[in-house]
Amino acid sequence: xxxxxxxxxxxxxxxxxxxxxxxxxxxxxxxxxxxxxxxxxxxxxxxxxxxxxxxxxxxxxxxxxxxxxxxxxxxxxxxxxxxxxxxxxxxxxxxxxxxxxxxxxxxxxxxxxxxxxxxxxxxxxxxxxxxxxxxxxxxxxxxxxxxxxxxxxxxxxxxxxxxxxxxxxxxxxxxxxxxxxxxxxxxxxxxxxxxxxxxxxxxxxxxxxxxxxxxxxxxxxxxxxxxxxxxxxxxxxxxxxxxxxxxxxxxxxxxxxxxxxxxxxxxxxxxxxxxxxxxxxxxxxxxxxxxxxxxxxxxxxxxxxxxxxxxxxxxxxxxxxxxxxxxxxxxxxxxxxxxxxxxxxxxxxxxxxxxxxxxxxxxxxxxxxxxxxxxxxxxxxxxxxxxxxxxxxxxxxxxxxxxxxxxxxxxxxxxxxxxxxxxxxxxxxxxxxxxxxxxxxxxxxxxxxxxxxxxxxxxxxxxxxxxxxxxxxxxxxxxxxxxxxxxxxxxxxxxxxxxxxxxxxxxxxxxxxxxxxxxxxxxxxxxxxxxxxxxxxxxxxxxxxx
Amino acid sequence: xxxxxxxxxxxxxxxxxxxxxxxxxxxxxxxxxxxxxxxxxxxxxxxxxxxxxxxxxxxxxxxxxxxxxxxxxxxxxxxxxxxxxxxxxxxxxxxxxxxxxxxxxxxxxxxxxxxxxxxxxxxxxxxxxxxxxxxxxxxxxxxxxxxxxxxxxxxxxxxxxxxxxxxxxxxxxxxxxxxxxxxxxxxxxxxxxxxxxxxxxxxxxxxxxxxxxxxxxxxxxxxxxxxxxxxxxxxxxxxxxxxxxxxxxxxxxxxxxxxxxxxxxxxxxxxxxxxxxxxxxxxxxxxxxxxxxxxxxxxxxxxxxxxxxxxxxxxxxxxxxxxxxxxxxxxxxxxxxxxxxxxxxxxxxxxxxxxxxxxxxx
Numbered sequence: 001x002x003x004x005x006x007x008x009x010x011x012x013x014x015x016x017x018x019x020x021x022x023x024x025x026x027x028x029x030x031x032x033x034x035x036x037x038x039x040x041x042x043x044x045x046x047x048x049x050x051x052x053x054x055x056x057x058x059x060x061x062x063x064x065x066x067x068x069x070x071x072x073x074x075x076x077x078x079x080x081x082x083x084x085x086x087x088x089x090x091x092x093x094x095x096x097x098x099x100x101x102x103x104x105x106x107x108x109x110x111x112x113x114x115x116x117x118x119x120x121x122x123x124x125x126x127x128x129x130x131x132x133x134x135x136x137x138x139x140x141x142x143x144x145x146x147x148x149x150x151x152x153x154x155x156x157x158x159x160x161x162x163x164x165x166x167x168x169x170x171x172x173x174x175x176x177x178x179x180x181x182x183x184x185x186x187x188x189x190x191x192x193x194x195x196x197x198x199x200x201x202x203x204x205x206x207x208x209x210x211x212x213x214x215x216x217x218x219x220x221x222x223x224x225x226x227x228x229x230x231x232x233x234x235x236x237x238x239x240x241x242x243x244x245x246x247x248x249x250x251x252x253x254x255x256x257x258x259x260x261x262x263x264x265x266x267x268x269x270x271x272x273x274x275x276x277x278x279x280x281x282x283x284x285x286x287x288x289x290x291x292x293x294x295x296x297x298x299x300x301x302x303x304x305x306x307x308x309x310x311x312x313x314x315x316x317x318x319x320x321x322x323x324x325x326x327x328x329x330x331x332x333x334x335x336x337x338x339x340x341x342x343x344x345x346x347x348x349x350x351x352x353x354x355x356x357x358x359x360x361x362x363x364x365x366x367x368x369x370x371x372x373x374x375x376x377x378x379x380x381x382x383x384x385x386x387x388x389x390x391x392x393x394x395x396x397x398x399x400x401x402x403x404x405x406x407x408x409x410x411x412x413x414x415x416x417x418x419x420x421x422x423x424x425x426x427x428x429x430x431x432x433x434x435x436x437x438x439x440x441x442x443x444x445x446x447x448x449x450x451x452x453x454x455x456x457x458x459x460x461x462x463x464x465x466x467x468x469x470x471x472x473x474x475x476x477x478x479x480x481x482x483x484x485x486x487x488x489x490x491x492x493x494x495x496x497x498x499x500x501x502x503x504x505x506x507x508x509x510x511x512x513x514x515x516x517x518x519x520x521x522x523x524x525x526x527x528x529x530x531x532x533x534x535x536x537x538x539x540x541x542x543x544x545x546x
Numbered sequence: 547x548x549x550x551x552x553x554x555x556x557x558x559x560x561x562x563x564x565x566x567x568x569x570x571x572x573x574x575x576x577x578x579x580x581x582x583x584x585x586x587x588x589x590x591x592x593x594x595x596x597x598x599x600x601x602x603x604x605x606x607x608x609x610x611x612x613x614x615x616x617x618x619x620x621x622x623x624x625x626x627x628x629x630x631x632x633x634x635x636x637x638x639x640x641x642x643x644x645x646x647x648x649x650x651x652x653x654x655x656x657x658x659x660x661x662x663x664x665x666x667x668x669x670x671x672x673x674x675x676x677x678x679x680x681x682x683x684x685x686x687x688x689x690x691x692x693x694x695x696x697x698x699x700x701x702x703x704x705x706x707x708x709x710x711x712x713x714x715x716x717x718x719x720x721x722x723x724x725x726x727x728x729x730x731x732x733x734x735x736x737x738x739x740x741x742x743x744x745x746x747x748x749x750x751x752x753x754x755x756x757x758x759x760x761x762x763x764x765x766x767x768x769x770x771x772x773x774x775x776x777x778x779x780x781x782x783x784x785x786x787x788x789x790x791x792x793x794x795x796x797x798x799x800x801x802x803x804x805x806x807x808x809x810x811x812x813x814x815x816x817x818x819x820x821x822x823x824x825x826x827x828x829x830x831x832x833x834x835x836x837x838x839x840x841x842x843x844x845x846x847x848x849x850x851x852x853x854x855x856x857x858x859x860x861x862x863x864x865x866x867x868x869x870x871x872x873x874x875x876x877x878x879x880x881x882x883x884x885x886x887x888x889x890x891x892x893x894x895x896x897x898x899x900x901x902x903x904x905x906x907x908x
Contacts, residue, residue: 161633167620169647
């Protein structure tokens with residue numbers, strides 16, 4: 001227990017506190033709000049804050065316009081191709097947003113496919129990808145499934161008798177939706193939206209890829225990487241990011257708590273078939289939304305097989321060189337990713353199980369603290385954790401490593417482990433909660449000691465949860481960018497996400513290779529998602545909820 | 547309050563290969579308290595939901611006051627339903643829950659206010675208007691659900707196992723309250739339950755259902771005292787069933803030789819008598835009709851079966867005995883044991899009962 005707590009304090013709490021302290025102290029080490037005052041005095045920073053909030057709100061808004069109808073159709077309507085809809089709608093989640101950003105540039109950018117066509121036909125172009133518009137577009141297409149999954153779950157959790165009763169009282173149609181269905185699904189929807197909001201303002205990769213820097217996350221990144229580790233403004237931005245995330249997370253928790261109140265007793269409301277014009281409109285909408293949201297996949301796939309693709313509607317020549325490059329000439333990106341993420345996922349499973357066990361089965365002092373710290377990473381943007389690590393571990397040789405932690409690859413494994421720990425804690429907690437204590441007690445009553453009981457009864461029963469949690473840690477770590485690009489010590493130690501970033505930044509290395517890495521990342525995430533579905537079964541969506 | 551007459555004609559509904567309801571024809575009169583009684587899965591809820599309009603039958607017609615309503619959607623049927631889980635909307639206050647149906651009917655604001663107050667008073671819940679359903683106890687939630695349905699003055703009241711989520715004591719209280727309320731209002735009521743005691747206590751008539759069919763319909767006493775099928779005898783109350791052959795018939799009494807070799811005399815006035823001899827019959831004797839005597843004791847009852855006490859359970863107001871006789875158990879509930887000596891396990895006893903307490907099931 002003490003060791004666990006010490007570990008979490010060292011790698012989660014302490015770095016964040018150090019960041020907080022830097023932003024709140026002056027040169028003599030006295031408490032001051034001066035840095036924050038300075039932050040708000042600078043128009044550049046005020047604008048970054050405003051842009052971040054705006055992008056969060058816009059992504060939620062546009063995402064909802066896509067997600068809520070899709071969720072309603074997929075839960076309440078029966079039509080051919082519904083399974084396809086449900087599967088395709090999770091695909092945006094498998095493409096890392098910064099990869100999607102590159103792909104969308106090729107399709108919707110100034111000299112992308114669509115605008116080239118528009119120019120040719122109408123001599124007219126649309127600046128889809130310029131500035132904040134581009135960022136919001138990419139993030140909307142990536143994040144709307146979060147809103148959809150949360151809304152769909154909360155919609156299918158509504159007890160059918162709630163709506164039947166209203167019908168019995170004479171209420172129907174849109175009025176029924178407004179008076180009963182909507183209010184009952186609102187908590188789940190709001191929770192999903194708030195989670196999306198957090199992810200949007202924490203997203204560093206998309207704005208960097210699109211070269212739009214006037215947002216909080218890229219500002220923090222730029223201050224620290226270009227001006228230096230001691231630049232106070234970077235820390236202030238970090239603290240503001242944490243506060244925004246914490247507030248949203250707390251609100252999401254509150255709303256999800258409310259959502260529990262109307263859960264099912266009898267099965268969900270039966271989906272009803274749609275016919276005629278309505279069916280056509282439903283299918284048209286689904287097709288349009290999915291078509292647009294799969295554009296990034298198409299773009300990245302094409303790019304990965306192209307020799308050159310610029311200022312042309314489609315790539316001029318096709319080649320396998322990009323794959324040769326990343327699989328044989330520079331194979332370390334893929335290798336590193338596998339090494340780091342498998343290690344991190346393994347550590348997460350062990351830590352998550354241990355923490356869940358302590359939380360549910362012990363009465364030791366400090367359990368609540370442990371819980372709080374283990375949940376904290378949900379609200380710590382990758383940039384902030386990375387800045388904290390740089391601040392804490394830079395410059396002193398870590399015992400046993402022979403060098404500062406920040407100059408070894410361990411720091412990446414640690415960062416991934418800590419950032420994804422909440423997932424495995426939650427998965428193990430949920431699994432362990434299903435195991436009634438009496439199952440363990442009856443084993444002990446029949447003569448098995450504590451260790452044997454855990455080994456023979458508890459562990460087999462929670463394996464599913466542990467594996468699922470580990471898979472989610474694996475999936476999300478394999479495309480992590482925001483702490484990765486700050487923490488990678490040397491080029492050869494970088495994982496896939498770093499590789500994509502590097503390739504995409506330099507025309508010399510070739511963007512095709514970056515795209516090929518992107519395809520590998522998509523495949524890794526798809527594989528992980530598929531396995532999670534196998535383990536979780538129908539509840540796979542719960543992996544993407546808090 | 548308006549009270550509808552409800553007629554079901556040859557209602558059938560199947561789910562895949564399973565007949566949920568099969569060719570059911572019933573006639574529920576104005577102001578009746580009619581119960582669908584049966585084990586889970588017998589189709590009673592499906593039948594109720596058919597009347598409410600949530601299930602559309604594959605075949606057959608539902609008539610409300612003589613008019614077919616198959617094509618009228620639930621929201622226009624005007625039959626009030628109370629769900630098993632009450633289905634109180636968690637996002638609305640008690641007041642708003644009760645006012646819901648009135649608002650749908652575009653009743654003026656102050657009239658809603660008055661009617662909701664009155665409905666809440668009727669169920670003894672005045673003062674809870676501003677609370678949320680989750681802040682009420684199970685019994686109170688039940689009353690809100692009832693008030694919400696009654697306030698719209700529906701043509702009929704449909705109750706789907708409304709008491710099953712309450713604890714035993716509350717259930718008994720609510721039972722009496724429901725009975726008084728229904729009799730006062732005179733509203734046609736259909737009640738679905740698997741609890742035979744509830745059905746007997748509340749109903750004017752009962753339809754006992756099994757596997758989608760009505761196996762017997764009748765007043766509570768009829769159902770209990772003259773079950774016409776083995777299923778009814780076993781499902782409603784406790785029973786001692788005997789299969790046997792009529793050995794002799796005459797004098798309003800038949801003598802039956804049971805499979806176990808016991809002789810049972812039953813009183814009959816029915817036209818079965820002539821030529822009854824040799825017929826196979828199923829007899830039922832309720833445990834409370836059987837008294838126990840010590841072997842030497844005499845009694846003026848025509849039936850006497852010698853046996854041994856296999857088990858006894860003291861229940862306060864009566865003692866439940868299981869007697870072994872002729873290689874089979876016989877249940878006997880001996881009433882008011884106060885002062886009486888209890889027979890002990892293994893003791894020889896005689897089970898005695900009157901021929902008029904023997905029911906011919908089939």
